[in-house]
Amino acid sequence: MKRFDNKVAAITGAGSGMGRALALQLSAAGCHLSLADRNAPTLEETARIVQTLAPAVRVSTRVLDVSDRDSVFAWAEETVAEHGGVNLVFNNAGVALSSTIEGMSYSDLEWIVNINFWGVVHGTKAFLPHLKAARDGHIVNTSSVFGLFAQPGMSGYNATKYAVRGFTESLRQELDMMRCGVSATCVHPGGIRTNIAQSSRVAQNMVGFMVESEQQGKDEFEKFFITSADDAARAILNGVKHNARRVLIGRDARAADWLARTLPAAYQALVVMSARREAAKARRRASRSSAATP
Ligand SMILES: NC(=O)c1ccc[n+]([C@@H]2O[C@H](COP(=O)([O-])OP(=O)(O)OC[C@H]3O[C@@H](n4cnc5c(N)ncnc54)[C@H](O)[C@@H]3O)[C@@H](O)[C@H]2O)c1
Numbered sequence: 001m002k003r004f005d006n007k008v009a010a011i012t013g014a015g016s017g018m019g020r021a022l023a024l025q026l027s028a029a030g031c032h033l034s035l036a037d038r039n040a041p042t043l044e045e046t047a048r049i050v051q052t053l054a055p056a057v058r059v060s061t062r063v064l065d066v067s068d069r070d071s072v073f074a075w076a077e078e079t080v081a082e083h084g085g086v087n088l089v090f091n092n093a094g095v096a097l098s099s100t101i102e103g104m105s106y107s108d109l110e111w112i113v114n115i116n117f118w119g120v121v122h123g124t125k126a127f128l129p130h131l132k133a134a135r136d137g138h139i140v141n142t143s144s145v146f147g148l149f150a151q152p153g154m155s156g157y158n159a160t161k162y163a164v165r166g167f168t169e170s171l172r173q174e175l176d177m178m179r180c181g182v183s184a185t186c187v188h189p190g191g192i193r194t195n196i197a198q199s200s201r202v203a204q205n206m207v208g209f210m211v212e213s214e215q216q217g218k219d220e221f222e223k224f225f226i227t228s229a230d231d232a233a234r235a236i237l238n239g240v241k242h243n244a245r246r247v248l249i250g251r252d253a254r255a256a257d258w259l260a261r262t263l264p265a266a267y268q269a270l271v272v273m274s275a276r277r278e279a280a281k282a283r284r285r286a287s288r289s290s291a292a293t294p
Contacts (some may be wrong), residue, residue: 001087001138001183001240005030010076012066012123013093015042018142019195019216020049021233022090027054029237033080034086036062037093045217048129058083064095066119067147076126086130088240091123097156098217102203107234109156110202116160117167123289126265128182135181138240142187149260149267153210154273172245185239190250191224192232198222210279212286220282226250 002009007027013019015037023033027050037043040063046060060082079086097112099105120141131137143176147161148213168186175182202217211217227250239247248254259267 001243003029003138004088004237006032007087007136008032008034008079008085009088009090010034010036010079010086010123010127011090011092012036012119014046014061015039017187017196017222018189018192018229018232018236019090019092020046021229022236023050024053025230025233025237026088027057027059030031030054030057031088032058032083034060034075034083035064036066036075038063038065038066039087043252052119065115066091066122067114069118069122072119072122073126076130079127080130085134086127086138087134087136087139089123089131091120091128092140092142093119094142094144094160094196096154096196096221097203098153098206098211098221099156100209101155101205103203104131104156104186105203108201108203112156113160116157117163118263120164120167124167131182132180137182139168139171139184140187140236140240141171141184142189143168145188145248145250145256147186148253149256149271150190151271153206169245172175183243185236185244186246187236187239188246188248188253189232190248190252190254190256192227192229192249193222193225194229197225208277208281216282216286220278224252226252 004026009031011019011022014023014035019245023046039230043061050059062075064075097108107229124139143164144161146158147165153251165186168184172184175184197218202214206217232249233245235249248257
């Protein structure tokens with residue numbers, strides 16, 4: 001898809017981060033928007049900003065949880081009813097979880113799988129028939145750098161993002177075989193400056209293993225965020241224009257991809273060394289600050 005003007009895009013997770021940045025850039029290009037998020041105030045804020053900056057663009061909003069299959073299918077129908085069709089779907093909504101496998105509760109694991117994996121599946125299946133009907137469509141599924149390489153304490157996130165990658169690569173191959181006017185791209189962002197770390201779940205079992213407190217774990221996670229959400233959205237839309245099969249965002253994502261492909265087994269030992277070093281640094285910092293507290 002070379003141009004976005006007068007197209008219709010559906011975006012999940014549009015209330016924050018990359019979802020909001022995609023909404024702003026698409027509307028600036030003249031694309032009409034159907035926006036969804038589970039957070040009503042931030043979703044409405046995105047819609048308000050879009051309406052102020054691009055008053056000619058039609059914007060509809062839907063508060064929903066992407067893990068709720070019926071809601072996602074109802075939203076796809078609503079989108080077509082309100083906009084007369086749909087050309088792009090960005091299955092972008094996602095959450096993060098830090099936990100050891102040994103200590104991980106099934107409810108935490110089910111929470112992240114339901115959102116990060118099933119949310120992408122529901123969005124793909126709900127919108128695909130409408131994209132095919134338009135004969136000019138693109139599905140953009142957000143995986144992660146953690147869909148390319150694994151990390152201790154991130155098994156739930158890793159599992160969902162590897163699953164999104166496999167699902168989307170297979171989808172793209174099927175669409176290529178069908179020659180139906182619809183394509184698909186898998187997105188692998190590195191660290192992007194968004195709210196994902198602060199809204200993540202850090203399980204208690206991580207404290208003393210890799211982090212020294214829940215908040216310190218979130219703050220450490222954030223230190224790896226080197227790319228802005230605006231730059232990430234620009235890279236994603238450029239990938240759609242070039243019909244890329246996958247989009248790596250940031251030098252961190254490109255380095256991790258290279259490492260995992262070059263040393264597919266040995267990279268894991270390097271990750272363990274680095275995670276041990278970071279955990280030791282966090283312990284030293286925590287003991288210095290508790291010694292300084294009167
Ligand atoms: N920020 C990063 O460093 C990074 C790196 C790799 C991949 N990602 C992925 O990028 C995507 C976007 O994340 P972001 O970084 O912009 O985070 P963000 O937290 O800023 O935005 C995520 C949005 O998704 C919404 N959301 C969460 N759960 C939802 C649900 N069940 N139903 C509907 N909406 C829901 C949130 O309310 C929020 O508005 C996610 O899939 C994330 O896993 C982010």
